[in-house]
Amino acid sequence: MTILVALTGWHVDSWVERLQRLLPGRRVVRFGEAYDPAEIIYGVAWKHPPGAFRGLPNLKAIFSLGAGVDHLMGDPDLPDVPIARVVDHDLTNRMSEYVVLHCLMHLRQQRRYDAQQRAHVWEDDRHQPAARDVRVGIMGLGVLGQDAARKLAVMGFNVAGWSRTPKDCPGLKVFTGEAERAAFLARTDILVLLLPLTPETRGIANYALFRGLARDGRLGGPVFINAGRGGLQVEEDILRALDDGTLLAASLDVFETEPLPDSSRFWDHPSVIVTPHNAAMSDPESVVRLVARQIARLEAGEPLEHLVDRQRGY
Numbered sequence: 643m644t645i646l647v648a649l650t651g652w653h654v655d656s657w658v659e660r661l662q663r664l665l666p667g668r669r670v671v672r673f674g675e676a677y678d679p680a681e682i683i684y685g686v687a688w689k690h691p692p693g694a695f696r697g698l699p700n701l702k703a704i705f706s707l708g709a710g711v712d713h714l715m716g717d718p719d720l721p722d723v724p725i726a727r728v729v730d731h732d733l734t735n736r737m738s739e740y741v742v743l744h745c746l747m748h749l750r751q752q753r754r755y756d757a758q759q760r761a762h763v764w765e766d767d768r769h770q771p772a773a774r775d776v777r778v779g780i781m782g783l784g785v786l787g788q789d790a791a792r793k794l795a796v797m798g799f800n801v802a803g804w805s806r807t808p809k810d811c812p813g814l815k816v817f818t819g820e821a822e823r824a825a826f827l828a829r830t831d832i833l834v835l836l837l838p839l840t841p842e843t844r845g846i847a848n849y850a851l852f853r854g855l856a857r858d859g860r861l862g863g864p865v866f867i868n869a870g871r872g873g874l875q876v877e878e879d880i881l882r883a884l885d886d887g888t889l890l891a892a893s894l895d896v897f898e899t900e901p902l903p904d905s906s907r908f909w910d911h912p913s914v915i916v917t918p919h920n921a922a923m924s925d926p927e928s929v930v931r932l933v934a935r936q937i938a939r940l941e942a943g944e945p946l947e948h949l950v951d952r953q954r955g956y
């Protein structure tokens with residue numbers, strides 16, 4: 643009943659120690675150390691080295707340590723076992739904090755007042771629009787998108803969402819699929835990207851998409867917020883759109899290359915807010931409790947929760 647932990651970018655020892663603490667009767671091993679492939683029953687992954695789960699004859703399931711699973715899907719040697727992802731109240735809440743914060747930062751022109759403070763300038767703007775005058779559009783109405791939509795609505799924003807399949811979200815304007823994408827964009831002043839990265843969504847946030855956003859909004863131009871994945875955006879297109887006025891501003895938590903290279907123009911762009919892929923950090927204790935719960939479910943003959951659809955890629 644050994645658990646194999648394969649991750650990069652995070653401190654592997656602390657994850658092993660946490661798993662060991664919550665699952666005392668099990669052996670927990672790191673990818674790269676000595677183990678018998680036949681002893682591995684469960685895999686735990688975050689940006690694992692490709693091939694880490696190959697050749698494990700008794701592997702029963704892989705648990706992603708994040709909500710997104712694009713880090714797993716890119717591995718051509720991923721075994722055909724169930725994959726479960728993180729759905730966690732704490733993570734969802736943190737993402738909604740990020741989305742509400744950044745919508746408010748743009749609504750209330752916080753960047754402008756930061757600059758004014760640095761320059762000791764006292765100048766107010768008597769024409770600030772109210773949240774109700776601003777149309778937020780969320781691409782991706784899953785666990786995170788729906789929660790953010792509800793909380794933005796509480797702040798008074800005029801919120802709509804777009805997803806692949808129809809959704810029944812009381813009080814929310816819902817647009818579905820390719821057929822309704824243009825209408826969704828045309829009523830959007832602040833676009834929030836909370837999609838998973840899949841072959842269909844890669845590069846979706848490109849110049850053509852930005853051109854489709856509303857031009858008659860109260861903010862003076864459309865704003866783009868990406869807290870999904872860097873691969874969803876075409877970064878040259880964001881810069882072009884900011885430079886020619888197609889976009890007014892952007893908040894970017896995720897990037898094509900992370901960490902964001904020092905040479906990136908985003909760092910110093912006056913209309914861009916950069917955060918280091920921490921819109922919603924997973925709380926390690928909650929995530930490990932979720933893994934332990936999932937293992938208990940499997941061993942009790944119950945189905946796994948939060949299963950990933952391998953065909954769809956999320």
Ligand code: NDP
Binds near residue numbers: 737843
């Ligand atoms: P879910 O799987 O719950 O929701 C995904 C949503 O995207 C669904 O509404 C789905 O539509 C929609 N979608 C997927 N593909 C398409 C498509 N081709 N066209 C239209 N809609 C599509 O995911 P979560 O809400 O839990 O998470 C979303 C993403 O957020 C994660 O995949 C991850 O990449 C990112 N994330 C980022 C974090 C950060 O710190 N920056 C932290 C955590 C997650 P449908 O329901 O109809 O299938």
Ligand code: OXD
Binds near residue numbers: 710
């Ligand atoms: C996640 C992330 O997918 O942290 O959970 O990006």
